Amino acid sequence: MQSHEIRQRFLAFFEKRGHTIIPSASLIPENDPSVLFNTAGMQPLVPYLLGATHPSGSTRLANSQKCVRTVDIDEIGDNTHATFFEMLGNWSLGDYFKQEAIKWSFEFLTDKQEGLGLDVSRLYVTVFEGDENAPRDNEAFEIWKNYLPENRIYFMSAKSNWWSPGDNGPCGPDSEMFYDVTENGLGDMTKEDYMKADDEQKVVEIWNDVFMEYEKKDGKVIGKLAKKNVDTGSGLERVTMVVQGVNNIYDTDLLAPIVNEVKSKKKKEKSSDGRPERIIADHLRTSVFMIADGVIPSNTDRGYILRRLLRRAVRLSHSLQMESGLEELVGTVVQIYQNAYPNLISDVVRIREEIKKEEEKFRLTLERGMKEFGKIAEGKKEISGAEAFGLFSSYGFPIEITEEMADERGISVDKTGFQEEFKKHKEISAVGSEQKFKGGLADTSEISTRYHTATHLLQKALRTVLGEQVFQKGSNITAERMRFDFSYGEKMTDEQKKKAEDLVNEKIQEALPVKYEDLPIEEARKRNPIGLFGDKYGDIVRVYTIGEGDKTWSIELCGGPHVKNTSELGHFKILKEEAVSAGVRRIKAVLE
Numbered sequence: 001m002q003s004h005e006i007r008q009r010f011l012a013f014f015e016k017r018g019h020t021i022i023p024s025a026s027l028i029p030e031n032d033p034s035v036l037f038n039t040a041g042m043q044p045l046v047p048y049l050l051g052a053t054h055p056s057g058s059t060r061l062a063n064s065q066k067c068v069r070t071v072d073i074d075e076i077g078d079n080t081h082a083t084f085f086e087m088l089g090n091w092s093l094g095d096y097f098k099q100e101a102i103k104w105s106f107e108f109l110t111d112k113q114e115g116l117g118l119d120v121s122r123l124y125v126t127v128f129e130g131d132e133n134a135p136r137d138n139e140a141f142e143i144w145k146n147y148l149p150e151n152r153i154y155f156m157s158a159k160s161n162w163w164s165p166g167d168n169g170p171c172g173p174d175s176e177m178f179y180d181v182t183e184n185g186l187g188d189m190t191k192e193d194y195m196k197a198d199d200e201q202k203v204v205e206i207w208n209d210v211f212m213e214y215e216k217k218d219g220k221v222i223g224k225l226a227k228k229n230v231d232t233g234s235g236l237e238r239v240t241m242v243v244q245g246v247n248n249i250y251d252t253d254l255l256a257p258i259v260n261e262v263k264s265k266k267k268k269e270k271s272s273d274g275r276p277e278r279i280i281a282d283h284l285r286t287s288v289f290m291i292a293d294g295v296i297p298s299n300t301d302r303g304y305i306l307r308r309l310l311r312r313a314v315r316l317s318h319s320l321q322m323e324s325g326l327e328e329l330v331g332t333v334v335q336i337y338q339n340a341y342p343n344l345i346s347d348v349v350r351i352r353e354e355i356k357k358e359e360e361k362f363r364l365t366l367e368r369g370m371k372e373f374g375k376i377a378e379g380k381k382e383i384s385g386a387e388a389f390g391l392f393s394s395y396g397f398p399i400e401i402t403e404e405m406a407d408e409r410g411i412s413v414d415k416t417g418f419q420e421e422f423k424k425h426k427e428i429s430a431v432g433s434e435q436k437f438k439g440g441l442a443d444t445s446e447i448s449t450r451y452h453t454a455t456h457l458l459q460k461a462l463r464t465v466l467g468e469q470v471f472q473k474g475s476n477i478t479a480e481r482m483r484f485d486f487s488y489g490e491k492m493t494d495e496q497k498k499k500a501e502d503l504v505n506e507k508i509q510e511a512l513p514v515k516y517e518d519l520p521i522e523e524a525r526k527r528n529p530i531g532l533f534g535d536k537y538g539d540i541v542r543v544y545t546i547g548e549g550d551k552t553w554s555i556e557l558c559g560g561p562h563v564k565n566t567s568e569l570g571h572f573k574i575l576k577e578e579a580v581s582a583g584v585r586r587i588k589a590v591l592e
Helices: 001-017 043-048 098-110 138-144 193-199 234-242 257-266 275-292 301-319 326-337 345-375 387-394 399-408 414-431 447-464 496-509 521-526
Strands: 058-068 085-095 124-129 153-158 169-182 203-217 219-233 474-475 480-485 516-518 540-546 554-557 574-583 584-591
Touching: 001 058, 001 085, 001 098, 001 193, 043 169, 043 219, 058 275, 085 193, 085 257, 085 275, 098 203, 098 257, 098 574, 124 257, 138 153, 153 193, 169 193, 169 219, 169 257, 169 414, 193 203, 193 474, 203 234, 219 234, 219 574, 234 554, 257 275, 257 326, 275 301, 275 326, 275 345, 301 326, 301 399, 326 345, 345 387, 345 399, 345 496, 345 574, 387 399, 387 574, 399 414, 399 540, 447 496, 447 540, 447 554, 447 574, 480 516, 480 521, 496 574, 521 540
Parallel strands: 124 153
Antiparallel strands: 058 085, 085 219, 124 169, 169 203, 203 219, 474 480, 480 584, 516 540, 540 554, 574 584
């Protein structure tokens, strides 16, 4: 069974059971400054898991969500870890709970007609053993006994069987399903033998049912949610691996074509243990999806994650003496995913250009950096944090590259020291740029300031016309025009554009005052401001308000600069509205 059929079977299975199928959100979280990327299927759904009504009106949802995680980057290239993956998920928003969730999980995995037809004798399950936050999950244990023998159901600690998105949000005990991927099968195991098999990747986690009935705040469980929810997740790569009867995700139809193309492009006499080829395939695939969702290589935030992945792939392709650039692999990724994510086809030229540009930029310093590394590493047991940072600042070597090269020589790197040097560098940069402002401005001239203020008016106008799901995803402002990126899945109609344009001009004509206050972040949040597309806020934030009293139009967290009154802006005109990537649109406009 091919991966695209597994994805479709999953969605059809849960649609038949009353679930509304929703599209994957962008990799870039909307209005969530706590993370750089969506790392789980539930992340875009947190407001609804906390009690808000989903726009579809449904209490049962399912989808396949694009995710990126780099926390396990050292594990990439083993049998089961990837930086990009798809999470198949179904959710109950105060609807069904443990009985149905467990039943359907088991049925989809094992049913030959509607599901995947996996061998029940190779399935193992874990449930929560209880702690100070919640009792032992005997209910889940008893339900599972209807489907599996008792000696293949294990009680485990919160470390493995309690799920939460971080220090804040909905959380609860979970039940995880594992599948035996050994050739002959392991049979019944004691808990100790099972845990050893898990460590050795002889059994692989393929599904997780989270029973969300608690809420966490500032790292502590503070009580129960008003409604019990279910959040399930099944990694498509791992499920495909067990369905296709291979023992690693890199031999599935999702990654094998990329790995094989890497192998075909390296010099035949260059041998490796296969891990470099896997890492290149993984990092390239992740980069394609990041760029498609609007990320470009840079030295900050999401752009830096992308740069690190691409540069590590370039370094490894160099060591394998690959005969062509990474951009030559993009077509293979697009071919694998073109049916599920057709935006990749329309974006393929831009994706290739971004990857080629970054590779060419890094190759200018790669050889010199490798020579410098050789000098530094000569006769040493450890590379200092300052030396590692020097390789980064002078030659563009992300810490992973330095660590990898050091590991090849059997020496270590002071990663903590590197992070300290990196932090010092950021602080110096911040001091040097304290006169600059946020918001994508090329300068702080009077016209650029007017354009920046206009982005506030436009964002509120778009949210009024298109809906509250719209958030700013980026902006770029020059003295000639403004460019504003926002989250929205469809092309705007001429009528919608006209309404948004008219609303902006209406607020300009109303001559609304523009004021700001510097407030503690908690007090600022009470005013329910719109936060800029993922900014990391400090303890004190600046809140800009356009209008006052019952004429208040916009409240945003922002660093400025702004005009003092909207009457200073002139006439606002939308020139163009277009797609940037999946779920992200762009408006180009001028002030006349």
